[in-house]
Amino acid sequence: MGFWERAADYLPLLMEGVWLTLVVTFFSVLLSTLLGFVWAVMTWTRIPILVGISRGFVTIIRGIPIIVQLFYIYFVMPEIGINLSAMQAGIIGLGIAYSAYQAENFRAGIEAIDKGQIEAAHSIGMTDQLVMRRVIIPQAIRIVLPPYGNTIIMVLKDSSLVSTITVAELTRQGQLIAASTFDNMTVFTLVALIYLALSLPLTFLTRHLEKRYSQA
Amino acid sequence: MIQVQDIHKSFGKLKVIKGVSFDVNKGEVVCIIGPSGSGKSTILRCINGLETYQRGAILIEGAKVDPADRSITSIRTQVSMVFQRFNLFPHRTALENVMEGPVFVKKVSRTEARDEAAELLDKVGLGDKLGAYPGKLSGGQQQRVAIARALAMNPKAILFDEPTSALDPELVGEVLAVMRDVAAEGMTMVVVTHEMEFARAVADRVLFLEGGAIVEQGSPQEVLRNPQHPRTQDFLHRVIHPME
Numbered sequence: 001m002g003f004w005e006r007a008a009d010y011l012p013l014l015m016e017g018v019w020l021t022l023v024v025t026f027f028s029v030l031l032s033t034l035l036g037f038v039w040a041v042m043t044w045t046r047i048p049i050l051v052g053i054s055r056g057f058v059t060i061i062r063g064i065p066i067i068v069q070l071f072y073i074y075f076v077m078p079e080i081g082i083n084l085s086a087m088q089a090g091i092i093g094l095g096i097a098y099s100a101y102q103a104e105n106f107r108a109g110i111e112a113i114d115k116g117q118i119e120a121a122h123s124i125g126m127t128d129q130l131v132m133r134r135v136i137i138p139q140a141i142r143i144v145l146p147p148y149g150n151t152i153i154m155v156l157k158d159s160s161l162v163s164t165i166t167v168a169e170l171t172r173q174g175q176l177i178a179a180s181t182f183d184n185m186t187v188f189t190l191v192a193l194i195y196l197a198l199s200l201p202l203t204f205l206t207r208h209l210e211k212r213y214s215q216a
Numbered sequence: 217m218i219q220v221q222d223i224h225k226s227f228g229k230l231k232v233i234k235g236v237s238f239d240v241n242k243g244e245v246v247c248i249i250g251p252s253g254s255g256k257s258t259i260l261r262c263i264n265g266l267e268t269y270q271r272g273a274i275l276i277e278g279a280k281v282d283p284a285d286r287s288i289t290s291i292r293t294q295v296s297m298v299f300q301r302f303n304l305f306p307h308r309t310a311l312e313n314v315m316e317g318p319v320f321v322k323k324v325s326r327t328e329a330r331d332e333a334a335e336l337l338d339k340v341g342l343g344d345k346l347g348a349y350p351g352k353l354s355g356g357q358q359q360r361v362a363i364a365r366a367l368a369m370n371p372k373a374i375l376f377d378e379p380t381s382a383l384d385p386e387l388v389g390e391v392l393a394v395m396r397d398v399a400a401e402g403m404t405m406v407v408v409t410h411e412m413e414f415a416r417a418v419a420d421r422v423l424f425l426e427g428g429a430i431v432e433q434g435s436p437q438e439v440l441r442n443p444q445h446p447r448t449q450d451f452l453h454r455v456i457h458p459m460e
Contacts, residue, residue, distance in 0.1 A: 120303035120362075123264050124317035124369055125293035134320055139307050 006186045010177050017173030018194060024090055024159040024169055029152055031095025036102025041132070043103075044110050054103070061100040067161050069093050074165040090162030098155055105147045109140035142213045149206030153199045160195075170194060217242045217277055217404055218263060218295075218373060224271035225258060225428075232258050233269070234428040240373065245405045247415040247436075250425035251451060256408040257300075259425075260375045263406065264297045277372070293321055296366035300378040302358040304350040310337060310361045311346040314368045322369070329368075336364040340394045356387030360394050373404035380411060412455060416440050424448045 042054035061069070074089040084092065113136050121131045163172035174191040178184050218240040225233040233255045240246050248256045261267040263274055265283040274281040276291050304313050314333035318324040324332075334346055340360040350358050359379055366374050376395065380388040392414050399405055399418050409415060415422050415436055422439040424432045424447075432445045443449045453460075 114303070116299060116301050116303035117305055119266055120297070120299060120365075121305075121316075122266065123292055123297040123299075124365065125289045125321040126317075127289055130320055134316065135305055 003186055003189075006183060007190055010181075010183075010187060010190060013177055014170060014173050014190060014194065017168060017170035018198075020087075020167060020169040021156070021159050021171075021198075024087070024094065024162055024167065025152070025156045027091045028094035028098060028155050028159065031091060032098035032102045032151075032155065035095065035099030036106055039099060039103035040106035040110060043107055045128075058100045058103050061097060066094065066097045066158060067164060069097050070161060070165050086162070086166045089165055090159075090167045093165075094155060094158060094162065098151060098158075101151055101154075102148075105144055105151065106140070109144035110136055112143050113139050146206055146210040146213065149202055149209060153202045153206070156199055156202070157195060217244075218406070219275040220259065220263065220272075221275070222272040223259065223262060223269050223274065225255075225262065225267065225269040232428050233262075235272070236425070236428070236430055237272075238423060238430065238433070240404060240406055242372075242404055243402045244420045245399045245403075245407065245418055246421045246423065247419040248406065248408045248423045248425055249410070249412070249415060249439075249451075250423075250431075254425045255428040256425050257377050260297070260377050260406060260408050264295060264375055265292060266297075289321075293317075293369055294372045295375060296369050296371040296373075297375045297377065298359070298362050298366050298379050300382050302350070302355070302362045302382070304358055304361055304365070306350050309347050309349055310342060310353065310364075313350070313361055314364045317365065317369045333364070333368055336367050337361065339367075339397075340364050341390070354387060355383045356390045359383065359391045363391075363394055363398065367398065373406065374398070376405065376407040376409070378408050378410065380409070410455065412440060412452070424451065426451070 039054040039058055042050040045051070070090065070093040073084065073093045074086060077084060077089070117135055118131055121135045126134065159169060160171035163169055163175065166172070168176075170191055174187050178187040181187070220236060220238050223233050223236045224231070236255070236259060238246070248259065250256050258267060262269050263276075263281065265281050265288045268283050276295055279287060279291055281291055282288060304310075305316065308316065311330065311333050314336055315326070315329045318329040318332065319326055334343070337343055337346055340363055342357060342360055342364070345353060345357060345361075348357075350361070353361065363374075363379075379395065380391050383391065388411070392411060395405075395407070395414070396418050407414075407419070417436075419436050421433060422436050423430050424439055424443070424445070426447055432439055432443060432448045438444075439448065440452065443452055
């Protein structure tokens with residue numbers, strides 16, 4: 001049997017993994033976006049306690065390997081009575097880990113907005129909330145979007161880490177097939193190609209956005 | 217209408233305002249002049265609640281300006297501000313810049329706000345630039361949009377913070393002309409400016425500020441033509457004869 005015949009055999013199982021990879025990626029990006037935005041806004045308020053909490057959290061998260069964070073959530077949390085499925089633990093772990101990077105990205109976007117505009121918005125009676133919604137976010141999006149695309153690609157690739165806590169996503173499926181067939185070459189070539197196929201469109205989209213907004 | 221009572225303000229150890237008091241009556245145009253670093257802009261920013269102050273009080277029709285209090289947003293809808301660097305929202309057209317406050321702060325309907333904004337832009341001579349983004353407008357045009365944006369809030373007073381200092385010389389006139397029209401309609405105005413001609417022609421009262429305190433005040437005739445204090449004389453001399 002040649003490569004393609006064997007590949008055709010493995011593909012259905014791998015595609016089950018792809019589905020879970022996409023689910024983990026999607027929800028991790030969602031969670032990291034929401035949390036990252038919260039951290040960034042906390043810093044923006046300049047209220048010392050909020051800034052402190054946000055900074056402290058981001059510093060701690062960035063200092064611990066993602067895989068250790070995943071182990072912590074999946075293996076340690078049950079000991080204090082928090083039982084999560086592998087899937088839930090994976091999404092929460094990746095989401096929290098990446099929220100630290102998202103926060104930095106969002107903070108940079110928010111701080112790039114000229115202070116004068118914010119003062120002008122305040123001077124026509126806008127509340128902080130309205131300033132955020134009408135002045136800062138619409139402009140910050142342009143700045144934040146290209147690096148945001150890169151973050152999605154990184155989350156997609158790092159979703160393979162949840163294979164270590166038994167989520168049967170693409171990498172895990174690959175390991176299982178390889179272990180039973182000893183056909184490492186075909187299996188991991190396929191796994192690599194699939195990741196590449198998933199990330200390439202995002203790479204091109206990110207490049208396109210970078211070009212478009214650097215001209216503006 | 218605006219009462220500034222014995223305001224003190226420092227940035228760290230640096231005292232920038234040392235006990236300034238003055239009142240602005242309804243319909244009055246008050247120009248604040250003085251060397252840079254004298255605290256002129258800071259006072260204006262305090263009136264708009266963009267800066268805090270450590271001592272004294274600022275009252276707008278009896279309501280205290282306190283940047284830390286919720287009331288500040290409603291006070292700001294009554295007193296608009298025009299900035300040295302225009303500070304327009306670059307992602308919105310001239311029309312949208314002017315509509316922003318009425319629609320999102322005052323909750324005026326979009327159609328009504330659009331009509332009013334178009335009318336105001338027409339009034340400041342930009343009736344043909346409604347759809348233009350600030351980046352496509354000259355400094356003078358941008359500042360006129362900013363004035364329209366301030367007017368759109370239908371404020372009781374407008375504060376102007378060196379509105380022509382960032383402009384090319386040939387664009388100063390168009391902005392001053394608009395300000396003169398606004399004054400002629402009875403708007404209460406406090407103007408920090410280096411334009412002595414404007415102060416002479418439009419102001420009801422001129423304050424000369426130096427070192428964070430009012431050195432001299434009075435009608436434009438008194439302060440600009442016949443200053444009593446040596447420091448006022450010296451400042452005016454240097455402004456009018458910069459080469460000497």
